[in-house]
Amino acid sequence: MRRARRRGLAHEAADRIRESILQGTVPPGAPLREVDLATRLDVSRGSVREGLALLERDGLVVSEWHRGARVIELTPTDVDEVYTVRGALERLAAHRAAARVTDARLAELSGLVDALDRALSDDTDAVELLRLDLGFHDLLYEIAANTRLAGAWQALRSPVHLFQLTRIRHCHPHYRRDSVEEHRALVDLLRRREADAAAACAEAHVAASRDALIAMLDTRPSGTGDGLDRLT
Template identity: 55%
Template sequence: MSPARRRGLADEVADRIREAIFSGAYPPGAQLREVELSGAMDVSRGPVREGLRLLEREGLVRVAWHRGATVTTLSATDVAELHTLRGALEDLAVHHVVDRATDEDLNLLAKTAAAMDRADDPHEMVRCDIAFHDAVFAAAGHQRLAEAWDAIRCQVHLFLLTRISLSTEDYLGLVPGEHHDLVAALRARDADAALALFAAHRRNAFEVIASGTERPASGK
């Protein structure tokens, strides 16, 4: 029973650190010190170390022997890969939503988009954005596609956190409207319009990040 409890505690620790990252308490590049975290959460360093390893597998944390753990800072290559992979997954999801989504699925998408109208903080807007895309993949009715999204979901959240760390100009005003347009295109079962709108939505975030992210010295 003890090993199971330790794994459960590590999961709880990971959840709390993840939440702190998503809330902006630990921005990209921030140091995650085991001693401080264990003291703040009143746990030993073992579960903290295991929790950080779980977050490392999600892509949220990077652990190096000479630096310890830090919140992942996305490189230009990371940004480009996430942008293109997310695009490939979302394009497939859009086709499936247009073909298969029920009225209930589409109503849920509209509800998640409406939540953005009430968001008054960039971090809350990012949460709403991720929740909307969760609903898109759920509405697609494709289990393995949903699992593929889930595998990069935290990294996409970090991608959007990076976006708002670089600029929040017009962010709260523009994002809700973009998502209402996405819902309208999906309701109309217009795959071409939906694909174009999703691509434009992704591109808006990508261009902000790409303009503020240095490429590696190798140029790769």
């Protein structure tokens, strides 16, 4: 058996670029130029190229021979495809979780919803709101206790993160009005162990996010610049 490789600069580059994308510093559709990134991150172009390949596997980056690498676009088709798959996963996760959830886990879920409610009331930064929101869904998959289901969620999580961040920043009133209520409804159904109703609620929650994102695409302001000047 060969020795495991040490974590290298390619992973470090991928982490830095991923962080900038998921914080909204580098917007959807922005080009990711190897030379610029190598200079800003103080690594070789080879490390940047490998890092971008890792992000492409995560679904955050696309690479085309005539255009180079860029952050994934935010289009109605992209949103529909990602959230259609997400809806199917969340439905299954909620159905399984209803049969497995404990009082302790219900308290954790409720705590996350309460924290999200407080954060929305305090007009907290979008990144923190999203951390609480995705934390709720991460816990739901953990409760569902299916390794392959959790793996499917993790494969989709990065694009969902990027899309939801855009939704919160550009569609905040809708998010404020509906998000806490939808999460609380799901927790209540899990508490009553109503598996079918919880599954339907989870799927409807994802569909509402999809519809909100698609509705805002034609009206959101276009980004300015590629954000690479803030990638360090």
